[in-house]
Amino acid sequence: MTALRKPAGADMTVAEFREWEPEEHPERRWQLFDGEPVSMAPASPNHQRIHAEATILLGVHLRERRPECAVLVAPGVVPRVRSAINHRVPDLGVTCAPLASGGEVGTDPVLLVEILPPSNERLTRANVWAYTTIPSVAEILLLGGVRVEAEVLRRGADGSWPEAPVFLDAEDELELASIGFRAPLRSFYRTTDLLAARR
Template sequence: MCQAGRMSASPKLPFHLTRDEFLAWCPDDGQRWQLLDGEPVAMAPARFGHAALQSEASRLLSNHLAARGSPCVVLTAPGVVPHFRAGVNFRVPHLGVTCTPVPPDAVFLPAPVLLVEILSPGNERDSWANVWAYTTIPSVREILVLHTREVRAELLRRQPDGNWPANSLQVTQGELVLDSLGFAGPVGALYRTAGISGTG
C-alpha cells in the first residue's frame, strides 16, 4: 500500500526508488504496492480463504482490545518501515497493531507491536522476506504467520534480551497466546470462515 492519488493509472514502472520517491510515485490505480529493497512490487488480490482469515483475525483482535479498553488499534494492510535499509523499504503486512496514536493522514504505522503475515500459494517467499524485515523494527514484540492451506499459526516472539528465536512456535490446535496484546484464544477461531478443515 502506498499513498494514493499522486499519479494517474498505468504509470511506467520505475527501476529503483527510495522510500520517499516511492510514496511520491505511487499510482492511483486501485492496486496495492510495496517497496522491497528499492523495487516497487504490486500485491495480488487476496483469494477467499486468505481474505476470510485476514478479516477474522482483525475482528477477533479488535474485539479483544475493545473489551479491555485498550488504546491499541488493529489496522488492515498498514505500511511499515523496517529499521534496516529504511530508505528503500515500505512493507505492507496483512495486519498491524500499534498502541501509539496514529494521525489520520499517517502513511505508515508508528511503533507496531504485532505484525501479521498470511501465507498463500505463490507469496510465501515474499511473506517470509517481510517477516525478516519486521524483526528489525525495534517496537515489534511478536510476528504472527498464518497459513492458508491448513490450520497452522507460526509465532515469533522477541526474547527479553531483544533477540528473536531461531525457530517459530507452531500452533495447530488449542490456544494461541499473543503476549503483546494480552490475547489468548483457540487458533481454530481465526479459521472460522476461511473454509479450511481441521480447526483446533
Template structure:
C-alpha cells in the same frame, strides 16, 4: 510477485513510493530495496482469515479499553534499509498515536501475515524487515491452506531461530497484546474447518 520498475528513478525511496500514483492498474505494491513489488490478489480464504483476525483482535482491544489499535494493510517501514523499504502486512497492531500525516503505522508491536501458496516465499522473506523494527514484539504467520500458525516472539531483545508452531488443537497466545483464542476460532468461517451437517 512481479517487480515493477519506474523509469524515472533508479531506486525509489519510501517518500517517493508514498507519493507514487502506481503503475496504472489497481495492483497493490510494497517497496522492496527501492523497487515497487506487486502484491498478488488474495484468495477468498486469505480474505476471510484477515477479516476474522482483524475482528477478533480489534474487538478484544476495544473491549479492554486498550490504547492499541489493529489495522489491515497499513504500511510499516523496516528498521534496516528504511529509506528504500516499506512493507504492507495483512494486519498490524500499534499502541502509539498516529503519525501527523497518518500515512505509516507507527511503532507496530504485532505484525500478522497470512501465507498463501502464491506469495509464501515473498511473505516469509519479509520476516527480516519486520524483525528489524525495534517496537515489534511478535510476528505471526497464519496458513491459508490448513489450520496452523507460526509465531516469532522477541525474547530479551533477541529473536529465537525457530518459531513457535501452533496446531489446530492449540490456543494462539499473543503476549504483545495479552490476547488468546483457540486457533480454530480464527478459521471458523473458512472451508478449512469441518462444520457439522
C-alpha cells in the same frame, strides 16, 4: 507478487514510493522491496476470510482489554535495515501509539500479522525478516493460508529473536503476549472451508 513498472533510474526511495501512482494495477496493494515496487496478487477467498476474522478477533479484544491500542489493516511499515528503500505492508498490525496530529498513525507497531499464501510465501517470509528489525515489534504472527496452522515469533526479554518460531495447528490455542490475547487458533478460520477439510 509481480514486479511492474517503476520510474526509470536508480532504486526508488520510500519517499518517492509514497508519492508514486502505479499506472498498472493501481487497485492492488504495493510494497517496496529494496527499491523495487512489487504488487501483491489478489487474495484468495480463504485469505480474505482469515483476514476479516483476524481483524474482528483482535479488534474486539483490544476494545475490551487494551482500548489504547488499535488494529491497522495493511499498515505500511519501514524496516530499520535499508530503510530508505524498503516499505513493507503486512496484512494487519497492532499499534498502541497515539494518533499523531494530521491523522498519521504512530509508527510503532507491537504486533504484525501475515497470512501465508502459496503463491508468494517466499516474499512474505522475506517481510518477516524485515519486520524483526523494527524496534517496537514484539511479536510476528504468520497464519496459514491453505491449512489451519500458525507460526509465532516472539522477541525475548533481551531483545533477540528466537532461531525458530512456535508452530501451532488447529487444536492449539494461540497466545499473543504483546497484547494479552488468547483464543483457539481455529477461531481465525471460522468462515473458511479449511476446518471442514480436516474432517
